Amino acid sequence: MTKETTIAVIGVGKIGEAIVRALLKAGFKNVIGTVRTKRRKERLKELGIPVLLDNREAVKGAEVVFLCVKPHQVPGVLRKVSDLLAGKLLISVAAAVRTDYLEALALGARVVRAMPNINITVGCSATAITPGRTASEEDLAVAKELFDLMGYCVIVEERYMDAITAYSGSGPAFAFVFFEALLLAGLKVGLPRDIALELAIHTLTGTAKLLEATKAHPAELRDMVITPGGVTIEGVHVLERAGFRAIIMDAVNETYRKAADIARTLNSEIS
Numbered sequence: 001m002t003k004e005t006t007i008a009v010i011g012v013g014k015i016g017e018a019i020v021r022a023l024l025k026a027g028f029k030n031v032i033g034t035v036r037t038k039r040r041k042e043r044l045k046e047l048g049i050p051v052l053l054d055n056r057e058a059v060k061g062a063e064v065v066f067l068c069v070k071p072h073q074v075p076g077v078l079r080k081v082s083d084l085l086a087g088k089l090l091i092s093v094a095a096a097v098r099t100d101y102l103e104a105l106a107l108g109a110r111v112v113r114a115m116p117n118i119n120i121t122v123g124c125s126a127t128a129i130t131p132g133r134t135a136s137e138e139d140l141a142v143a144k145e146l147f148d149l150m151g152y153c154v155i156v157e158e159r160y161m162d163a164i165t166a167y168s169g170s171g172p173a174f175a176f177v178f179f180e181a182l183l184l185a186g187l188k189v190g191l192p193r194d195i196a197l198e199l200a201i202h203t204l205t206g207t208a209k210l211l212e213a214t215k216a217h218p219a220e221l222r223d224m225v226i227t228p229g230g231v232t233i234e235g236v237h238v239l240e241r242a243g244f245r246a247i248i249m250d251a252v253n254e255t256y257r258k259a260a261d262i263a264r265t266l267n268s269e270i271s
Contacts, residue, residue, distance in 0.1 A: 001064075001142050006030040008062035010055050010077060012044060015093055016068035018120040020047060022150045025123075032058045059084045064142070065109075067092040067102075071266055078105040085109040089139050091129075091146070095165050096263040099132030099158060110135045112143040115164050116150065118172050125151035126168040130158040162263050166256035174251060179204060 007023060009016045012033040023031050024047070033051045035041050044051045052058050059065055059081045069077050071094045078085075086108030092099075093114045102111045111132035116125040127147045131140045140155060147153035156164065179200060186196030210221060226232045239245075 001145070003027045003029055005064060006032070006062045007064045007066065008058040009033045009066045009068060010058065010081075011035070011068035011073075012040070012051065013068060014118070015116060015120060016066065017044070017047075018123075018125075018150065019066055019068065019093075020049065022120075022123060023146070024049070026149045032062065034058045055081050056084060059088075062088065064089045064091065064146075067094060069094060071096050071262075074102070075105065078102070082106050089135075089142060091143050095169065096162070096259065096266050098263070098267050099130065101267055103132050103134055108134075110139045112139060113158065113161065114143065114147060115161055115169055116147065117169050120150050123150055125153075126171070127151060127153045128156045128161065128164045128168070129153060130156055130161055162260045163256050165259040165263075167252055169259075170252075170255045174248065175204075 003026075005028065007028060007030065009020050009023075009031065012020060012035050016033065020031055020033055031049050033044065033047070033049060034055050035044065035051055035053065038053070041051045041053060050058075055077060065085065065088055067074065067077070067090060074092070074094050074097050082105055085106040088109055089112065090102065090106050090109040091112045091114055092102055093116055095115065097113070099111050099113050102113065103109065112129055112135050113132065114127055114129045116127040119125045120127070125147070127150065129140070129143050129147060135143075144153050144155060182200045182204075183193075183196055186200060187193060191199070207221075211218060214221065222236075226236060
């Protein structure tokens with residue numbers, strides 16, 4: 001794949017726009033997007049790329065097609081362009097839609113399914129990708145190369161995708177809930193709002209970077225902060241007494257159950 005590769009992004013919403021911006025930043029010269037309304041098309045003029053209302057026109061000359069529509073829109077969108085997808089790499093970010101279904105609708109396409117998260121909008125996504133039966137090792141490498149431009153990307157088996165939807169897909173929402181609680185805690189102990197906000201941002205981003213850099217177990221790093229009879233252990237005791245870790249585990253588990261239910265329903269309806 002070269003920077004001259006023609007890439008169509010079908011559905012330039014939040015995720016689609018983030019993908020477009022990442023591709024342009026990386027130097028790809030032939031990126032085409034599609035939207036559903038003239039109003040959205042007008043708003044995206046500043047991207048400096050062709051933004052069309054016609055998916056067929058965008059797909060026609062593309063070598064790689066990103067499918068960035070809502071899950072329930074996938075059948076209608078693919079049926080209208082399926083005859084144009086043969087031999088092309090189709091990368092779907094539609095949550096819960098299996099590769100076998102995508103392959104059935106887009107006959108002849110080489111399919112890769114992806115699950116990014118909202119952090120893709122700032123180039124820091126945690127993305128998982130999985131190949132369909134029609135995708136080659138080269139196709140998978142191309143998809144990974146593209147998502148590496150947008151943050152972290154890992155290749156997984158498709159059986160993990162519903163769990164990943166609940167875990168890293170929904171994970172930012174859980175992190176924001178904790179972040180908001182930490183911010184409120186700062187206000188509770190008397191910190192000015194702006195200082196509490198900045199300290200929370202840098203505390204959490206710095207902690208994540210420390211974990212990434214050391215590759216240590218979180219418990220090991222936690223114990224570096226705790227001193228016997230010190231202040232931190234008092235707060236940790238409160239969290240343990242409230243079942244903080246169990247709450248997080250339950251939240252992810254329940255989210256996974258819901259994601260799996262939706263996936264089963266969706267794929268049975270569109271099969």
